[in-house]
Amino acid sequence: MKYNSVFDIIGPVMVGPSSSHTAGAARIGKAARNLFGKQPKWAKIHLYESFAKTYKGHGTDFALAAGLLGFETDDPQMSKALEIAKQNGLEIEFIEDSASAVNPNTARLIIGDDAEQLELVGISIGGGKVEITELNGFELRLSGNHPAILIMHNDRFGAIASVTKILAKYEINIGHMEVNRKDVGKEALMVIEVDQNVDDDILKELEEADHIIQISKIVS
Numbered sequence: 001m002k003y004n005s006v007f008d009i010i011g012p013v014m015v016g017p018s019s020s021h022t023a024g025a026a027r028i029g030k031a032a033r034n035l036f037g038k039q040p041k042w043a044k045i046h047l048y049e050s051f052a053k054t055y056k057g058h059g060t061d062f063a064l065a066a067g068l069l070g071f072e073t074d075d076p077q078m079s080k081a082l083e084i085a086k087q088n089g090l091e092i093e094f095i096e097d098s099a100s101a102v103n104p105n106t107a108r109l110i111i112g113d114d115a116e117q118l119e120l121v122g123i124s125i126g127g128g129k130v131e132i133t134e135l136n137g138f139e140l141r142l143s144g145n146h147p148a149i150l151i152m153h154n155d156r157f158g159a160i161a162s163v164t165k166i167l168a169k170y171e172i173n174i175g176h177m178e179v180n181r182k183d184v185g186k187e188a189l190m191v192i193e194v195d196q197n198v199d200d201d202i203l204k205e206l207e208e209a210d211h212i213i214q215i216s217k218i219v220s
Contacts, residue, residue, distance in 0.1 A: 021058035024124025029067020032109045032120045034218045040111035046097040050104035138180045138189040147197045148218040151190040154211040155181045162209035
């Protein structure tokens with residue numbers, strides 16, 4: 001296994017007990033909140049395999065709640081996140097799902113409010129690191145370790161070029177990019193990991209690019 005730094009081995013600064021089941025779960029929850037763009041009013045969380053068997057003992061339940069509340073992995077309030085969620089009007093249902101999963105530490109989060117909802121699948125891969133593997137039915141691979149822009153767009157000629165042209169204008173370097181679509185000519189999803197956080201003014205300009213439907217971002 002290749003390590004990029006000592007923190008890949010010893011894990012993140014965090015509230016325990018587990019980097020995979022606690023810190024990783026918190027980061028999955030926070031990624032869902034960031035992509036939703038606000039705190040949801042409700043969440044249905046399907047837990048698979050190891051997550052489903054040990055989530056109460058390893059703090060996966062309160063960690064996911066903490067992420068949905070926007071807490072960092074080292075927030076001292078994390079262990080009280082379930083109570084804080086109730087106080088903030090966030091209702092959470094945990095479902096021990098018996099279906100198999102590619103990774104044993106897998107969670108499917110369906111979150112929403114009165115107006116909209118979002119569905120996300122995240123896996124905890126160890127050391128507090130996570131990957132987002134599905135968003136609203138689109139397959140993707142998003143690490144959550146770098147700032148990212150997720151762009152829903154119509155599958156039309158020129159859509160990708162209109163986005164990359166704007167990023168180049170502001171000297172924003174793309175570290176990783178992938179595009180997925182459900183069918184030719186229908187909705188598609190661009191996932192772009194970049195080297196720095198993207199200002200809201202640039203996001204607004206991206207929203208006005210050709211064939212763009214919706215944009216959300218994850219900050220580092």
